[in-house]
Amino acid sequence: MSFAPRPQVQPWKRANTSRRFQILLASVLPIAATALIVLFAGFDANLATISIFLPLQIIAAGLVGLKAFGRRGFGDAVLVVLTIFFSAFVLILLLSVFLSVLSEGSKAISLQFLTQNNVYISNTTSLEYGGVANAILGTLLIVGITTILAVPLGIAMAVYLTQSQSKLRGLVRTVTQALSGLPSVVSGLFVLSIIVTFGFSKSGIFGSLALFPLMLPTVARVAEEALKLVPSDLRLAALALGAPNYKAFFQVILPAAKSGLITALLLGLARVIGETAPLLLTVNVNNGTSWNPFNGPMETLPAYVYGYLSSSFVSAHQRAWGAGLILLVLVAVLFGLARYLGRAKSLKSKPTKQKASK
């Protein structure tokens, strides 16, 4: 059996040979010219990318567009060049942060780095000894308590802002927005003043309290947006079926907003998990492993990074990088876990049991 050749199914992509040649020239010439200038005139490569390559590329693409479609072709081509250039720029920035943490941090990572604590370890100790288990534990406990406090309250605020008709909503929203600009060190300072005034000692729970006002506004604002996206039709449909308000909320609105509310949780988590200053002020540091957030100082990953970065020894720096990598991985794991647990319940099309036809 033979098949007819597949006909051309994307006719809008047709271009004649001379257009193809122009596009090829416009893609290659600016890079080539920039490369030559960098190589032979000794120009700085980064500077040349912005000051030579970008203008050349805009001109080249613009000319091809102008020749093909006139003015609108010019505008389109310039926009495409700018979009791709700046997207690549941002992507490279992010990747270089990630890759440098990965390449530096991976030198410190080992099983013992994950399972041991920091007791008897100094700036000069070899990387074969000591680890961040105490810091991972502390970060998880402190951020966990913050989450338990901030997420229900943040969602409750969002519910108040979206579901009620109260006149105080504007005030609450403004205060929430103002709170989201609160510098973390000020939050730490406030909790520290409580500790000092009442004669408490620094411990994990105070770290949670210092992180709480940082996480709350993020959760509340993102959750508000998520709840706003639920069509009011659904609430009306539920009420028209005789649902009391609380059942309409819990059985209809909340499930419909679930993925948005999980995003609220994650952004809140991301906001606080790397905070250093408030934890140094309220939790202090602890080389040993502490399971008790209510008594005594605890170690946290950001504090661990900060502690070893202020040294000038290579092994200390590698410990800091390693802890930074673990913090990144921890965030990724928590994000993945939350997405997995919160995924939409898959309603598979199982064939329903058929009754005998009547």
Added chain:
Amino acid sequence: MTSLTTASTLSTEDISVWFGQRQVLSDVNLTFPGNKVTALIGPSGCGKSTFLRTLNRMHELIPGAGLSGSVFLDGEDIYGADFDAVSVRIKIGMVFQKPNPFPTMSIKDNILSGLRLSGRKIGNAEELVETSLRRASIWNEVKDRLNDQAISLSGGQQQRLCIARSLAMDPEVLLMDEPCSALDPGSTRRIEETIKELSSSMTIVIVTHNMQQAQRVSDQTAFFLADDNTPGGVVEFGATEQIFNGPIDQRTNDYVNGHFG
């Protein structure tokens, strides 16, 4: 299924409605006898949908809403002290203009959602689901995929699912707010057939912009009109036959013959 049971009679007395300071309806007096289908017609903005929402106390959910007058369900005032909004809405079901199945629930759970949401016991779930879907004439299309998500259905099927969802509550009165305005002719025809079958067991009030639909499905018709900057009201109310073929008021005649609106 077809045995004729006498359904409740719904009637209104001097219903006037305000949004903030603006009065949008004035002194509506209508009676919806049991097992009859009543069509509410009139140009956009004349207050007929608003009126429909006063009949099952959905009106009061709108911020700034006001109301005077009474709505009687078999002689009892649904705005009276003995009734609360929830028990009114259980007895008087509603189908909205846009299909609004619950997107996070399966077809089956959508049908059962009414009973769950209003906190009532579900006797035989399988049977209730089948009966409700059959009454909304959508059973044959969905019987093999009751566990699929409701939003996987087409628009017309979603609307019939919403009707089935209301029917599962076994309401005494069913209010329909332009239920076919977003649907194709085929789905519209099936919903109209459903309405006729349902009238054997309940009282139906339907808002529609489609004159042919009003003539096809209804026993009696009320024509609403709001003149510029005055509250809307009922111009003429009577048997559908009479409203369309021999209206008394000139404005009704102009409207049903498509001269304005």
